[in-house]
Amino acid sequence: MDLDKTLSWLSRELFSNLSEDSFRVLKILAKNGPLNQKEIGIKTSKFASSFDRWGVKNRLEGTRPTWGLIPNDYVYKINVNKKESKYALTVKGIFASLIQVKFEKIYQVKNYQKFLLANTKNKEIISWIFDFIKFEIMFVMYYNYLQGVDWTKYTMLKEYLSDLHKEFYTSVLAREPKLIREDESPELNFIKESYRMAFYIVYYGIPFVDPKIIYPKASKPDKFTSTELTNIILTNFAKYWYYYIDELSMKSDPKEYVQEFLINLNSESLISQTELVDDIKAKTYAKRFLQQLGYKLKNSL
Numbered sequence: 001m002d003l004d005k006t007l008s009w010l011s012r013e014l015f016s017n018l019s020e021d022s023f024r025v026l027k028i029l030a031k032n033g034p035l036n037q038k039e040i041g042i043k044t045s046k047f048a049s050s051f052d053r054w055g056v057k058n059r060l061e062g063t064r065p066t067w068g069l070i071p072n073d074y075v076y077k078i079n080v081n082k083k084e085s086k087y088a089l090t091v092k093g094i095f096a097s098l099i100q101v102k103f104e105k106i107y108q109v110k111n112y113q114k115f116l117l118a119n120t121k122n123k124e125i126i127s128w129i130f131d132f133i134k135f136e137i138m139f140v141m142y143y144n145y146l147q148g149v150d151w152t153k154y155t156m157l158k159e160y161l162s163d164l165h166k167e168f169y170t171s172v173l174a175r176e177p178k179l180i181r182e183d184e185s186p187e188l189n190f191i192k193e194s195y196r197m198a199f200y201i202v203y204y205g206i207p208f209v210d211p212k213i214i215y216p217k218a219s220k221p222d223k224f225t226s227t228e229l230t231n232i233i234l235t236n237f238a239k240y241w242y243y244y245i246d247e248l249s250m251k252s253d254p255k256e257y258v259q260e261f262l263i264n265l266n267s268e269s270l271i272s273q274t275e276l277v278d279d280i281k282a283k284t285y286a287k288r289f290l291q292q293l294g295y296k297l298k299n300s301l
Contacts, residue, residue: 030097033107034086139195235267
């Protein structure tokens with residue numbers, strides 16, 4: 001299965017009622033990052049004379065005949081100063097832009113990759129994180145596609161992803177969706193299993209955090225080595241990528257996120273990373289998934 005082609009197709013299906021003009025704005029922001037209305041208008045006016053700065057304003061904010069990208073959670077406004085505002089993609093905007101732009105080519109995604117690389121030089125770990133994110137997006141989109149859901153005006157995608165993590169076993173993976181497109185459902189099992197294994201790798205700290213290291217030191221986070229602490233940080237930002245990937249555009253110093261995370265680091269948050277499944281089962285799934293992706297594993301994993 002080609003992940004990029006599948007993501008593009010699913011995005012088209014779930015956002016089928018989004019206008020071509022709106023898709024153009026999303027594509028421009030996906031490729032260029034935060035822009036002001038004038039900057040967007042310069043690019044969109046190439047397609048139509050009416051699609052200038054003011055046409056962009058209408059599509060961003062909405063009018064009576066045109067519903068807006070901002071109130072429908074595709075784009076958010078960044079106040080640069082009293083006179084200038086810029087606009088950037090939300091997580092939902094990233095999902096919708098996958099129709100036209102590959103995941104790794106999206107501005108916020110490239111920014112997120114730089115942020116992760118600032119915490120580790122291990123590019124293989126970054127690859128694992130990105131595989132997890134793409135499988136999570138594909139699973140969520142395909143699951144909703146099979147149920148005939150249209151996300152054009154859906155505005156709670158972050159909350160949806162958060163609930164998915166909280167109720168991982170009791171909700172999505174434990175029960176089958178009410179299918180509208182039953183003839184296409186066999187693909188769901190493959191996607192579900194791929195996502196399950198990707199989930200184990202990142203969510204249970206495999207191979208970032210070994211539970212045997214976490215438990216003895218959980219009550220004393222200051223006792224972690226720099227390597228252990230780095231791995232814990234990476235695990236957190238991989239698990240909750242949907243909280244950070246769009247908001248990084250607003251941060252002048254992304255290190256603030258790391259500092260905030262370390263301030264709130266405690267034994268309860270550490271133990272919660274490993275308490276849901278036993279270590280052996282998690283590693284079995286993790287190894288199988290990584291081998292299927294073509295990674296060469298060290299004996300220590």
